[in-house]
Amino acid sequence: MEKNKDRELDLFLKDAIKAMSLDKVSKDFTADVLYKIELEREHSKALYYKPLISKQIWGMILLLFLGLCIYLVLGGNIGSSVWWEALKMNMAENFDLVQRFSNFQVNENLVYGAVILAFFVLLQVIYLKRYFADRNVVI
Structure with missing residues (x-):
């Protein structure tokens, strides 16, 4: 009985993972991240x-x-x-x-x-x- 539950849960999870799509990042994701890092660096001048x-x-x-x-x-x-x-x-x-x-x-x-x-x-x-x-x- 427990094996049945595990098998059902496994099948459900496989179907759910197949149904989900991968997140897509924007084209300028890297530029946005670098811009935010640069802003953070400018705000933390006290650390220099x-x-x-x-x-x-x-x-x-x-x-x-x-x-x-x-x-x-x-x-x-x-x-x-x-x-x-x-x-x-x-x-x-x-x-x-x-x-x-x-x-x-x-x-x-x-x-x-x-x-x-x-x-x-x-x-x-x-x-x-x-x-x-x-x-x-x-x-």
């Missing part, structure tokens, strides 16, 4: 990483810092003729690296600049760590 200090600003800070270091190493007196002679000297004959840096002294402004730069880098790292921890983002 945007640094506090952009790459261009970091580049400018680096250039200013390197310029300050070069200025301080060369004696801090740009208008002197010694500075201009140092730029125009023949590198092979007149440049002695050991002699040039034998009496090297770090200027106090250079130390302040390095400390301030390190402080702001550390501040950005701490801020970004907290920012991503609040949003449960793994870096």
